[in-house]
Amino acid sequence: MLRIDTLSAFYGEAQVLREVSLDVAAGEVVTLVGRNGAGKSTLLRCVMGLHPGQRGTIELDGRDISRLPAYKRARAGLGWVPDDRGAYATLSVTEHLTLPPRVGPDPWPLDRVYEAFPALYQRRDSAATMLSGGEQQMLALARVLRMGARLLLCDEPTEGLSPLLVQQVGDLLREAKQHGVTVLLVEQNLHFATGVADRHYLLAEGRVVEALANSEVRSRERELLAYLGI
Numbered sequence: 001m002l003r004i005d006t007l008s009a010f011y012g013e014a015q016v017l018r019e020v021s022l023d024v025a026a027g028e029v030v031t032l033v034g035r036n037g038a039g040k041s042t043l044l045r046c047v048m049g050l051h052p053g054q055r056g057t058i059e060l061d062g063r064d065i066s067r068l069p070a071y072k073r074a075r076a077g078l079g080w081v082p083d084d085r086g087a088y089a090t091l092s093v094t095e096h097l098t099l100p101p102r103v104g105p106d107p108w109p110l111d112r113v114y115e116a117f118p119a120l121y122q123r124r125d126s127a128a129t130m131l132s133g134g135e136q137q138m139l140a141l142a143r144v145l146r147m148g149a150r151l152l153l154c155d156e157p158t159e160g161l162s163p164l165l166v167q168q169v170g171d172l173l174r175e176a177k178q179h180g181v182t183v184l185l186v187e188q189n190l191h192f193a194t195g196v197a198d199r200h201y202l203l204a205e206g207r208v209v210e211a212l213a214n215s216e217v218r219s220r221e222r223e224l225l226a227y228l229g230i
């Protein structure tokens, strides 16, 4: 579904991605792991069209989207779940979930979203920025599912969440996968990553250095944790 071919990215003169090639099949959940500064967030931003300095090809279902602005990529079915959660102070939870446009053939009905996120239902009339960090993370995920995004790009969705909320985010991603949603996520929590993902790419200094199956991450967990400095 997503094919990235020899993607390079730059901040000014500095090259932070070096000819990255990878692909994600429809319905897969794939993580990007790597040390701080390896280029994981930049890679996600390139896929969404949020990073101006890039070279290479990004294809969605065989169509080259690498020259499209972000809003057109969103309409093509990409769902951006930013690490700053991106909530608007002036909008309530329900408004966040009802105003965004529909971009895919199977947007989640509001009822299904509230069933999956009871905490959001309870806070449905609150301003979104009054929610806890974990609730805002859930709202960011819920919003792209409501829009019917087919490929979710999630930047560290578990960062700073309590263990209970981490579990809920995991349940949600598994449920999204069951509904055919594809996910590419940056994730430092290897335990969480192996619980939700099918496979993983290890990035180092802007390159993909290994493609890892779940079983490999589990059997090499200690070595990988030491490498990642966690």
Ligand SMILES: Nc1ncnc2c1ncn2[C@@H]1O[C@H](COP(=O)(O)OP(=O)(O)OP(=O)(O)O)[C@@H](O)[C@H]1O
Binding pocket: 011, 016, 034, 035, 036, 037, 038, 039, 040, 041, 042, 043
């Ligand atoms: N706005 C920026 N201006 C200049 N350099 C940047 C900027 N943002 C990131 N970088 C650099 O780009 C490289 C890749 O950063 P990126 O945030 O993609 O890494 P990451 O793997 O997501 O790390 P982290 O887990 O710490 O977020 C790093 O060397 C970083 O210092």
